[in-house]
Amino acid sequence: MISRRAFCRNTLLILGGIALPLTALELFDPKRIEAYREDGAKVRWVFLVDTTRCTGCGFCVKACKIENDTPYDAEVSRTWVERYVITKAGETLIDSPHAARDGFLSPGIDQAERGIRGVDEEEIAKAFFVPKLCNQCDNPPCVQVCPVGATYQTADGVVLVDRKWCIGCGYCIMGCPYGVRFFHPVHRAAEKCNFCYHRISRGMKTACVDACPFGARKVGNILNQDDPVTKTIMTERVNVLKEEYGTKPQVFYLGLSREVK
Amino acid sequence: MVHGEAWTLKELFVYPNEYIYWTIQIVMYPFMTGLVAGAFVLSSLYHVFGVKKLEQIARFSLVFSFALLPVAMMPLLLHLQFPFRGIEVMMTPHFTSAIAAFGIVFTTYGMIVASELWFVYRAHFVTMAVHLREKPDKTGLERSLYVLYLALTLGAFDLSHEAREKDEKAVKVLAAAGIPVACFLHGYAGFIFGSVKANALWMTPLMPVIFICSAIVSGIALCILVYVITMELVRNLARRHGKVSEHNQAELRAAELEAVTMTTRYLLMFLVLAITLELLDLVFRGYTAVKSWDILRSVIYGKDFFNIFIVQYGLGNLVPLILLLLPRLTIRRAVASTILVLLGVFMMRWNVVIGGQAFSSSFAGFMHYHLPIWPHSMETFKEGLFGALFVAGTPFALFWGLTRIMPVIPHQSSD
Amino acid sequence: MKNHIWRPLLAALTLVGLILLLRLAFVPDDFGVHERGYMYGWHRKGNEAEWQAHPIKYKTDVYCKECHPRKIEELAKSLHAGIMCENCHGPALGHPEDPPTLTIDRSRSLCARCHSYLPYRSSARGQIRGINVKTHHPEADCVLCHYPHNPQPYRQRRQ
Numbered sequence: 001m002i003s004r005r006a007f008c009r010n011t012l013l014i015l016g017g018i019a020l021p022l023t024a025l026e027l028f029d030p031k032r033i034e035a036y037r038e039d040g041a042k043v044r045w046v047f048l049v050d051t052t053r054c055t056g057c058g059f060c061v062k063a064c065k066i067e068n069d070t071p072y073d074a075e076v077s078r079t080w081v082e083r084y085v086i087t088k089a090g091e092t093l094i095d096s097p098h099a100a101r102d103g104f105l106s107p108g109i110d111q112a113e114r115g116i117r118g119v120d121e122e123e124i125a126k127a128f129f130v131p132k133l134c135n136q137c138d139n140p141p142c143v144q145v146c147p148v149g150a151t152y153q154t155a156d157g158v159v160l161v162d163r164k165w166c167i168g169c170g171y172c173i174m175g176c177p178y179g180v181r182f183f184h185p186v187h188r189a190a191e192k193c194n195f196c197y198h199r200i201s202r203g204m205k206t207a208c209v210d211a212c213p214f215g216a217r218k219v220g221n222i223l224n225q226d227d228p229v230t231k232t233i234m235t236e237r238v239n240v241l242k243e244e245y246g247t248k249p250q251v252f253y254l255g256l257s258r259e260v261k
Numbered sequence: 262m263v264h265g266e267a268w269t270l271k272e273l274f275v276y277p278n279e280y281i282y283w284t285i286q287i288v289m290y291p292f293m294t295g296l297v298a299g300a301f302v303l304s305s306l307y308h309v310f311g312v313k314k315l316e317q318i319a320r321f322s323l324v325f326s327f328a329l330l331p332v333a334m335m336p337l338l339l340h341l342q343f344p345f346r347g348i349e350v351m352m353t354p355h356f357t358s359a360i361a362a363f364g365i366v367f368t369t370y371g372m373i374v375a376s377e378l379w380f381v382y383r384a385h386f387v388t389m390a391v392h393l394r395e396k397p398d399k400t401g402l403e404r405s406l407y408v409l410y411l412a413l414t415l416g417a418f419d420l421s422h423e424a425r426e427k428d429e430k431a432v433k434v435l436a437a438a439g440i441p442v443a444c445f446l447h448g449y450a451g452f453i454f455g456s457v458k459a460n461a462l463w464m465t466p467l468m469p470v471i472f473i474c475s476a477i478v479s480g481i482a483l484c485i486l487v488y489v490i491t492m493e494l495v496r497n498l499a500r501r502h503g504k505v506s507e508h509n510q511a512e513l514r515a516a517e518l519e520a521v522t523m524t525t526r527y528l529l530m531f532l533v534l535a536i537t538l539e540l541l542d543l544v545f546r547g548y549t550a551v552k553s554w555d556i557l558r559s560v561i562y563g564k565d566f567f568n569i570f571i572v573q574y575g576l577g578n579l580v581p582l583i584l585l586l587l588p589r590l591t592i593r594r595a596v597a598s599t600i601l602v603l604l605g606v607f608m609m610r611w612n613v614v615i616g617g618q619a620f621s622s623s624f625a626g627f628m629h630y631h632l633p634i635w636p637h638s639m640e641t642f643k644e645g646l647f648g649a650l651f652v653a654g655t656p657f658a659l660f661w662g663l664t665r666i667m668p669v670i671p672h673q674s675s676d
Numbered sequence: 677m678k679n680h681i682w683r684p685l686l687a688a689l690t691l692v693g694l695i696l697l698l699r700l701a702f703v704p705d706d707f708g709v710h711e712r713g714y715m716y717g718w719h720r721k722g723n724e725a726e727w728q729a730h731p732i733k734y735k736t737d738v739y740c741k742e743c744h745p746r747k748i749e750e751l752a753k754s755l756h757a758g759i760m761c762e763n764c765h766g767p768a769l770g771h772p773e774d775p776p777t778l779t780i781d782r783s784r785s786l787c788a789r790c791h792s793y794l795p796y797r798s799s800a801r802g803q804i805r806g807i808n809v810k811t812h813h814p815e816a817d818c819v820l821c822h823y824p825h826n827p828q829p830y831r832q833r834r835q
Contacts, residue, residue, distance in 0.1 A: 041711075055801040057789040059763050066767055067733045076263050080277045085796075094625055099277035103789030104801075105809060112271040112626070127796035132276075141459060143716045147360035148349040152719035155711035162723040167349055168342020170282040171360055177459035179276030179622045183264040188342045198730035210736050213758035213790075214800060244552075245458055261274070261623035352699050353707055357715045372691070376684035415687065417680030424680065431681045 043156040044250075045195050046222045048229045048238070049131050051255040053216040056081055056129040058103035063211035065101060067196060069186075076182040077101060078193035079133040079208055084259055085109060088125045092259045093117060104129075130260050131217060133208070134159065134180040134193035135241065135249030142172035142181060142192075151190065157250060158197050163189040177245045195219060222250070264342070267641060268633055273626035281618045281630045285649045286336040288610045291450045291472060292479065293333045293652065295606065298443040299480010300326035301374065305443075306527065308377075308436035318520050320381065321491070321669045322484040327374050328660035334367070335652045339643040359453040366449055370442045377435040379415070380428045382667045386413040387420055409666070447476040454613060461553030461624075462560070462617040467542050474535035479606035481528045482599040485521055487660075489596055492517050495670055514592075521595050525585050532602065536578050539609070556624045564619060564627065569612050577605015735768035737761055743772070747825065754826040764824065784809065787818040805829070 002010075064079045065072050080099035086092050095110040108116035140159050143151050150166040153159045161172075166189035173181040173190060184191035196206035200219060204210075209217045220229025232238070238252040241260070253260075265280025300322040306312055307319030338344040351368075354361035393399065393407035417424075448469040454460070455468025496510065543561070546554060561569060581598035615630050633645030642648055664670075706721040740761045741748045751757060762768060764786060765778040793806025813821075 053800050055790055055799065055804060056794075059759075059789065063734060063763070063767075068730075074263050075266060076278050082274075092625070094274035094623070096274075096277050102785060103792075104794065105785070105788050105792045107794055111273050112275065113629075114272055121795040124795065124797075126798040127794070127802075128799045129801065140716060141457075145358045145360070145457070146355055147358040147363070148346075149353045149355045149707070149718035149720075150349075152710070153712045153716040154724055160719075160723065160727055162720055165346070165349065165353075165720060165723070166343065167346040169337075169340070169360060170342075171358065171453075173278075173282055174457055175459055177622055179279045182278035182280075183282070183342060185263045188264070194727065197727045199732060201728045202732075204732070204736065207734050210734060210760055211763055213756075213760070213763070215758065261625050348698075348702070351695055352703050353718070355714075355718050368691070368695075372684075372688040376688070379684050380681075415680075415683040417683055419680060427679070427681050 041155055042221075042223060044222045045136060045157050045200060046220055046229065046233065047133065047136075047195065047251040048218040048220065048232055049251060049253045050216045050218075051128055051130050051253060051257075053214040054081065054129040054131055055214055055216075056083055056100060056104040057213065058100040059211040059213065060131060060208035060217060061099055061101045063207040064193070064196075067199075067207035070191075071185055072101065074185045075099070076185065076191075078180075078191070079131065082130045082132060082260075083109070083127070084130065084257070085119055085127040086125045086259055087119065087123045089123070093119065094261065126257075128255070128257065130253075130256075131208075132178070132180070132241075133251060134195075135178060135247065135251045136195060138248035138250060139246060141175045141177070141245070141247055145171045145175040147171065154197075158195050158200075159192070160194050160197065161190050161192065163187050166190050177242050177247065178249075264640070268631045268644070270629040270631065271621075271626060272629065273621075274623050275621040275626040275628055276623055279621055279628065281615070281628055283340075283614055283618065284630065284644045285632055285646070286340040286644055286652070288607070288614045289649055289652050290333065290336040290340075291447070291476075291614075292607055292610045293329060293336065293656075294447055294450055295472070295476030295479045295610075296483050296656075297326050297329040297333055297370075297480070298447040298473070299477045299482075300329065300484050301370075301439055301443045301480070302477050303481050303484050303524065303527070305436040305440050308433050309440070312523065315520060315523060317669075318484060318488050318524060321488050322480075323374070323378060323381065324663055324667050324669050325484060325487060325656070325660055326480075327378055328663050329656045330367075330371055330374065332652060332656045332659065335655065337363075339648050339652070359449050359456060362445075362449045362452075366442070366446050370439070370446050373435055373439045373442055377432055377439065378667065379413070380432045380435070383414065383417060383428055384420055384425065385667070386410050387418050390414055391418075413666070444473050448473050450476075454617070459622060460617050461557055461620075463613065465542055467538050468613075471535060471538045471542070474531050474538060475606050475609055477531045478528060478535055479603055481524060481531070482602040482606070485524050485528070485595060486599040486603070489517070489521065489592055491670070518590075518592060521592065522590050525590065525595060525598070528599075528602070529582070529585055532578065532582060536574075536582075553624060556620045560616060560619045560627070565612060565616050568608060569616070573605050573608035573612055576601055577608055578602075581605070733767035733769055734760075734762050735771075739768055750825050756824060756827060782817045782819050784814075784818055787822075787824075791818075 058081060061077055061079055061081065062072075064070070065077060068078055070077055075098065077099035080096050081104075082094055082096045083100075083104055084092065084094055093109040093111075097104065097110045106116075107121075108118050111117050136153075136157055136159050138157070140153055143153055143159060146152075147169060148165060148167055149162075151159060151161045151172050163184075168183065168188060168190070170183070170190070173183070176192075181190055181192045183189070196204075196208075199206055206217075206219050209219050218229045218232075220227040222230050222233065224230055232254070233252050236254060238254055239256040240249045240252060241256075242249070263280065265282050268284065269280040271279075303315075304319045304323040304326065307315040338347060341347055350361060351364040354364055356362070390407065390410040390413075393403060393410060396403065399407060451469035451472030454463040454472075455465055457463045492513070496513065500510070546557065581601045584594050584598040584601075587594070618628055618630070620627055633641035636642030636645055636647050704720050704722065707719070708721070710717040710719060710721055737748060737760050744761075747761075751759070751761075764781050766781065768778070769775060771778055788809045790801075790804050791806045792809045793804075794801050796802040818824075
């Protein structure tokens with residue numbers, strides 16, 4: 001039978017012991033994460049893609065590669081365009097040859113190891129192009145899993161990578177559900193689209209937005225009510241990619257068909 | 262070539278930036294830490310639960326666990342694009358990431374094992390230091406050894422009965438405290454995979470538990486295997502020098518078989534637990550059939566069928582289970598089972614890491630991994646077969662080195 | 677020390693102390709928890725400015741207009757109004773200082789990006805007048821017959 005003194009002592013010890021790790025929860029206080037909106041932040045960058053206007057010309061990919069020093073011949077890109085061809089038989093054929101850096105020059109679908117899949121015009125039920133880029137998520141899983149704080153989100157919502165701090169573990173690349181991250185072939189650190197942070201911070205548009213001849217890409221500030229991008233997002237039927245992952249992506253799509261992966 | 266392009270083959274639609282980034286070294290890492298954790302738990306079975314028959318194998322596995330510890334870091338250093346920045350995990354850890362736990366857990370575990378080893382071998386260090394101090398003409402090697410043993414004593418020369426009892430008590434405490442840390446050391450590795458919602462195969466809360474159980478299985482299996490091999494080598498040496506009589510040899514062999522038989526009981530327990538959890542995960546996935554099930558099914562039952570069902574479950578789990586459950590266990594059967602178990606645990610790591618990257622995040626394509634065999638470049642060495650062999654071989658070299666100072670064979674130690 | 681069992685703990689604490697000292701020297705001063713909290717904002721603040729200072733390559737039509745207003749006007753009235761100068765002429769970089777002239781990409785593959793015909797009726801691509809790149813005068817540059825700054829439908833050109 002435990003003595004009263006021993007009982008009281010043990011209880012205090014246990015409670016004290018539990019209280020110690022509970023203080024660590026302060027680090028993860030969700031209110032602190034939300035605080036930046038309440039403290040009067042003026043800018044939160046978002047992107048708008050209109051898939052009905054995209055023609056798959058690939059000028060965006062070329063401009064991005066040049067603007068952001070991604071080697072043109074390297075088989076990686078900060079942004080890319082996907083082609084979807086849905087046949088009348090119900091098959092969905094998707095490709096993105098070299099990330100569409102040269103556009104789509106042939107009707108054959110590039111299936112990598114399986115070769116080129118020819119498609120006749122009569123077989124096609126519908127076909128369209130979908131540009132993709134980093135969604136600069138509000139709950140970025142890539143930032144969550146970085147073990148050293150090399151990737152992070154700025155107050156205006158852009159997720160950046162500190163090239164000098166990145167250890168190259170690749171956890172952020174595995175953590176992204178959208179497959180936007182890769183290792184830069186020259187710098188060797190993790191790399192991804194950053195909404196041309198050096199351009200938008202200076203009042204310019206991103207390189208891909210400027211390059212697009214059809215107005216399929218737009219960048220804007222969701223906290224600015226007068227921004228045309230904001231107006232479109234608020235008033236028209238827009239969708240996002242892979243909402244079920246809870247990442248809260250900030251790239252909005254007009255005309256996003258159900259086949260899009 | 263971008264990182265990953267050299268060994269990845271894509272099929273159908275894979276996102277342009279997707280390659281197999283986590284390769285053989287990421288398979289080796291949980292395998293090695295699993296051996297570390299398992300070896301430690303085995304050693305603790307003796308110290309904490311007082312299973313007397315396991316005394317020799319306990320000492321053995323503790324030293325082996327320590328030899329495996331630096332090796333556990335090697336695959337990570339070989340994998341990182343910037344290995345010299347690896348220290349950042351200790352400098353600016355981001356604890357929302359499971360990998361950041363590495364710094365703290367690893368250091369804590371290392372300190373516990375080192376401390377426990379110190380208490381176990383303190384008497385030996387003191388005896389050797391005193392013996393070398395009294396030696397009049399020391400050779401260069403003996404002088405360095407003297408300094409080494411002196412440093413290792415940490416100045417605690419008291420070998421009285423009370424002091425030794427304190428040592429034993431400390432060992433017990435450390436062995437008990439070390440079990441949850443060893444579990445954490447490997448549980449966090451399971452968490453690294455299980456928490457990645459972006460990967461449909463890895464995402465499951467069962468992952469940390471599956472990893473811990475298979476880690477313990479692999480650690481115990483390795484210790485049994487190396488113990489048997491060491492005993493065999495020692496017996497051969499003794500027989501050649503005529504040191505041990507026939508009667509003693511038979512006695513030693515019987516004691517060895519008894520220790521091995523006891524240990525395999527624990528191996529079986531954890532093996533059954535590990536299999537149960539893995540099958541449970543598979544059954545749940547098939548039953549709930551969520552969005553990713555179509556592509557996962559074609560990977561698990563199609564492309565990876567041989568690796569998963571024939572090698573991992575068949576050779577690695579079912580055959581050893583049968584071999585160990587049959588009555589009248591022999592050393593030979595135990596050796597065969599432990600080798601197969603180790604193969605099974607390695608394949609489990611392979612099937613999780615590589616299998617998880619066998620399908621694209623688009624769920625509309627596949628990626629094939631071709632392990633670089635011959636190193637054409639630094640990259641294909643580090644992330645290829647030779648890099649893996651380098652990691653696999655180092656613990657044995659380290660173990661040999663450690664046993665020069667911390668002997669594990671009974672008649673070799675000074676007490 | 678009276679009780680030798682604490683010695684390993686002392687050694688361990690020394691090691692931890694050394695790591696903490698190393699941290700003081702190694703970690704930059706501006707590394708810490710910033711606006712987005714610990715989960716999303718744990719970083720070296722100075723890196724944000726480093727990214728903002730990245731050199732700009734594409735200057736956009738606003739810049740080209742300063743010296744080439746008539747070309748811009750001509751394009752603006754044509755079917756190619758949406759295409760920015762630098763798409764075909766390459767990024768301005770330090771032009772006119774460096775490089776003094778910009779190359780003109782006259783290759784077929786440039787025009788083929790939009791004008792290789794793909795039969796996609798449900799996409800804007802299907803609405804662009806296009807040709808089969810392999811069969812339509814494969815020996816010639818497109819610009820031999822077509823004026824990119826104000827392209828006219830071929831039948832009209834003949835007139």
